[in-house]
Amino acid sequence: MKTIISAAIASLALAAGPTVAQDGDMAFGTEEDIAYAELLWDLMEAERLAGPDMIRAFPYEGLEPHGLMLETFYAEGTINDHTGDLVVKRNFGPEGVSVDEVLSDPDGHLGAYTVMFRREAGYDPDNLDWFWARYNPDGSIAENPMGVALAGRVAKGMEDGCIACHAGAADDMVFTSDHLIAN
Numbered sequence: 001m002k003t004i005i006s007a008a009i010a011s012l013a014l015a016a017g018p019t020v021a022q023d024g025d026m027a028f029g030t031e032e033d034i035a036y037a038e039l040l041w042d043l044m045e046a047e048r049l050a051g052p053d054m055i056r057a058f059p060y061e062g063l064e065p066h067g068l069m070l071e072t073f074y075a076e077g078t079i080n081d082h083t084g085d086l087v088v089k090r091n092f093g094p095e096g097v098s099v100d101e102v103l104s105d106p107d108g109h110l111g112a113y114t115v116m117f118r119r120e121a122g123y124d125p126d127n128l129d130w131f132w133a134r135y136n137p138d139g140s141i142a143e144n145p146m147g148v149a150l151a152g153r154v155a156k157g158m159e160d161g162c163i164a165c166h167a168g169a170a171d172d173m174v175f176t177s178d179h180l181i182a183n
């Protein structure tokens with residue numbers, strides 16, 4: 001497994017999308033999205049990118065909204081015979097937390113995992129086929145204030161959310177590295 005810890009120098013660009021999601025076209029949080037996000041969690045645990053046996057890295061100061069101390073891992077993973085790019089970000093807090101505090105008690109400071117996994121071609125061609133998910137530290141899938149699971153094409157067609165914000169990151173929708181652009 002390739003693991004590159006990359007320090008981020010990212011500019012935060014907010015891309016405005018269409019204001020309304022298309023009716024009857026749930027872009028994320030469906031049963032299928034949740035089931036896929038559970039497979040993705042299993043993969044991350046197996047690769048030791050998440051869960052009790054996870055590999056630790058040296059946390060670095062990141063940018064909002066992911067928390068101010070981060071670890072980012074670049075890997076590849078296979079789900080249902082499809083192999084794709086996998087980017088896992090661990091978000092630590094609270095605001096003002098130091099590297100030493102995170103290192104001495106990483107589990108106590110872990111706020112969330114935010115994850116991008118490149119699915120099969122055609123999954124979401126508008127957005128480079130990325131599947132987006134946010135997990136709580138215990139592996140459950142996080143929800144937005146409306147109770148919709150943050151898994152799938154989050155939040156396609158809306159002004160805020162994973163896709164709208166990451167649309168401002170180079171040509172691969174990834175802020176911390178450009179190495180995936182050629183893919």
Ligand code: HEC
Binds near residue numbers: 063065072173
């Ligand atoms: C308001 C903007 C914004 C939103 C919304 C956002 N992100 Fe990010 N994301 C960023 C920035 C900026 C970085 C780089 C931060 C750093 O590492 O310092 C980043 C980094 C990441 C990374 C590491 C790869 C990369 O792009 O560098 C992942 C994975 C990720 N975000 C997933 C998500 C997911 C999943 C969601 C939705 C649940 C989400 N993000 C919502 C701005 C955003």
